[in-house]
Amino acid sequence: MVQKGAVFAERPSAPATNKVSSSNQHNISSSFYGPMWRVLRRNLASEILHPSRVKSYKHARKWVLQILMDSIKSESKRNGDHHPVCVIDHFQYAMFCLLVLMCFGDKLDEKQIKEIEQVQHRVLFGYVRYSILNFWPRLTKIVLRSKWVEFLQTRKDQENVLIPLIRARKKLKEENLSKAKEDDQYVLSYVDTLLELQLPEQKRKLNEEEIVTLCSEFINGGTDTTSTVLQWIMANLVKYPEIQEKLYMEIKGIMKEEDEDGDQVEEDKLQKLPYLKALILEGFRRHPPGYLVLPHVVTEDVELGGYTIPKNATINFTVAEMAWDPKVWEDPMAFKLERFFNGGDGTDRYDHGDKKIGEVFDITGSRKIKMMPFGVGRRICPAVGLAMLHLEYFVANLAWSFEWKAVEGNEVDLSEKQEFTVVMKNPLQAVISPRITKGFCTLVLCNQYMQTS
Numbered sequence: 001m002v003q004k005g006a007v008f009a010e011r012p013s014a015p016a017t018n019k020v021s022s023s024n025q026h027n028i029s030s031s032f033y034g035p036m037w038r039v040l041r042r043n044l045a046s047e048i049l050h051p052s053r054v055k056s057y058k059h060a061r062k063w064v065l066q067i068l069m070d071s072i073k074s075e076s077k078r079n080g081d082h083h084p085v086c087v088i089d090h091f092q093y094a095m096f097c098l099l100v101l102m103c104f105g106d107k108l109d110e111k112q113i114k115e116i117e118q119v120q121h122r123v124l125f126g127y128v129r130y131s132i133l134n135f136w137p138r139l140t141k142i143v144l145r146s147k148w149v150e151f152l153q154t155r156k157d158q159e160n161v162l163i164p165l166i167r168a169r170k171k172l173k174e175e176n177l178s179k180a181k182e183d184d185q186y187v188l189s190y191v192d193t194l195l196e197l198q199l200p201e202q203k204r205k206l207n208e209e210e211i212v213t214l215c216s217e218f219i220n221g222g223t224d225t226t227s228t229v230l231q232w233i234m235a236n237l238v239k240y241p242e243i244q245e246k247l248y249m250e251i252k253g254i255m256k257e258e259d260e261d262g263d264q265v266e267e268d269k270l271q272k273l274p275y276l277k278a279l280i281l282e283g284f285r286r287h288p289p290g291y292l293v294l295p296h297v298v299t300e301d302v303e304l305g306g307y308t309i310p311k312n313a314t315i316n317f318t319v320a321e322m323a324w325d326p327k328v329w330e331d332p333m334a335f336k337l338e339r340f341f342n343g344g345d346g347t348d349r350y351d352h353g354d355k356k357i358g359e360v361f362d363i364t365g366s367r368k369i370k371m372m373p374f375g376v377g378r379r380i381c382p383a384v385g386l387a388m389l390h391l392e393y394f395v396a397n398l399a400w401s402f403e404w405k406a407v408e409g410n411e412v413d414l415s416e417k418q419e420f421t422v423v424m425k426n427p428l429q430a431v432i433s434p435r436i437t438k439g440f441c442t443l444v445l446c447n448q449y450m451q452t453s
C-alpha cells in the first residue's frame with residue numbers, strides 16, 4: 001500500500017522552456033521527486049531557512065524596514081502632508097531588497113536592485129507569456145520563432161544581471177572570506193551555499209546557469225507572494241479600522257518603557273502578539289496569493305473520494321475553495337479574526353487577551369488541513385516560517401508607526417485580479433500618517449513636560 005502523500009509528491013515533466021542551455025535548468029519547485037530535488041531542497045531548508053539562520057538575517061530585515069518606512073513617509077509628504085500613497089510598489093521593492101540581500105549577501109544600491117526587479121518581473125510574467133512555447137516545442141520553434149527569440153533574450157538578460165553578482169560572491173570566497181566574516185554586516189547568502197553544493201549523482205558542482213535558475217526561484221518565490229499578502233492585509237486594516245485599532249492596542253500593550261527602541265516592534269516580541277498572528281492567518285485564508293498550489297502529478301493509480309486518479313494525471317489543489325468552504329469555515333467570506341481564537345471554530349486553541357496563548361493554528365496541515373496557502377506534505381513551501389515572520393514583522397511595524405486611513409471618496413475595493421499571484425484589481429491607496437501618540441513614549445514625554453513646567 002503506497003502512502004498517499006508520496007503518491008502526490010511528484011511534479012509534471014519540466015517544460016521545454018526550462019531547458020534553455022546545454023544543461024537542464026533545475027530548480028526545486030519543478031524538479032522530480034528524487035535525489036536532485038532532495039539535495040537542493042535540503043540545502044535551502046537547512047542552510048538558509050533553518051530558524052537559527054533566519055535569525056541571523058535580523059539586521060537585513062531592520063535595514064529593509066527602514067527603507068520601507070522612509071519611502072512611505074517621503075511619498076506621503078510629496079504633494080503636501082498626507083498625500084495618498086499607493087503602497088504596492090513600496091512593498092515589492094522592500095521584499096526585493098530583502099530577498100536579494102539573502103540571496104547575494106550584499107546590500108546593493110537602488111539601481112542594481114531595480115535592475116534585478118525588472119528582469120525578474122519579465123521572467124515571472126514569462127511563465128504565462130511563453131507557456132504556449134511548451135505546447136509542442138518542435139513546432140513552436142518554427143511557427144513562433146520570434147517568441148522563442150524573445151524568451152531566450154529574457155533569459156540572457158537575466159544571466160547578464162545575475163552572473164556578475166554570483167562571480168562577485170565567488171571572488172569574495174576565494175580571496176578573503178575569513179576577513180569578510182569578521183564584518184558584523186556579513187550574511188551567509190544563498191549563493192554561498194550553492195557554490196559549495198556538490199551534486200551527489202553527477203559528482204560535480206552547480207554551474208553558473210544552474211545557480212541563476214535557483215536564485216531566480218528564490219527571489220521570485222519570496223517577493224511577489226509576500227508583497228501580495230502584505231497588501232491584502234493592509235487593505236483589510238484600512239477597510240476595518242476597528243481591527244487596526246485592536247492590533248495597535250495589542251502592540252502598545254507589549255511596548256514597554258524600558259524598550260531601547262520604542263520606534264520599532266522588535267521581532268523577538270512578535271510571539272506575544274496573538275491578534276497579529278490571527279490577522280496574518282485570516283489574510284492567508286481570505287486572500288490566498290495562489291488559488292492553486294503548483295501542479296502535482298500522481299505516481300500511480302490512486303483512489304480518492306470514490307474516483308480513480310490514473311498514474312501521471314496532473315492534480316491541482318484548489319486552495320482558495322478549501323479556505324472558503326462553508327462546511328469548514330463559518331461565514332467564510334467575512335474577514336473575522338475571532339475564528340482563530342479559542343472556541344472560534346470549535347477545535348483550535350488560540351487564546352487571546354489575558355488568557356495564555358494556546359496551541360497555535362497549524363498552517364502546515366500536519367494534523368488536519370483546513371487551508372493550505374503554502375501547500376502541505378513533502379512539497380510544502382519550505383519557507384513557511386520565513387514568510388510568516390516577514391509578514392508579522394512588517395505588518396506589526398507598519399501598524400505601530402502609522403495610522404492607515406481610506407482616501408476620502410475612494411473606499412478600499414477588495415476585487416481581485418489574477419497575475420502571477422491573485423492581486424488587488426485596484427491597488428491599495430491609503431492616507432498614511434505617522435502615529436503621534438505612541439503609547440508610553442508620549443506618556444513619558446508628557447510626564448516629563450508636566451514635571452518640568
Ligand code: HEM
Pocket residue numbers: 028029030041217218221222223225226229289290292293294295373374375376378379380381382383386387
Ligand atoms: C507568502 C509567501 C509564500 C507563499 C504563499 C508560498 C507558497 C508556495 C506554494 C503554494 C508552493 C507549492 C507547494 C506545493 O507544490 O504543494 C511553494 C513552493 C515553494 N516555495 Fe513558497 N511561498 C511563499 C514564500 C516563499 C519564499 C520566501 C521562498 C524562498 C525563500 C519560497 C520558496 C519555495 C520553493 C523553493 C518551493 C518549491 C518546493 C518544492 O517543490 O519542494 N517560497 N510555495
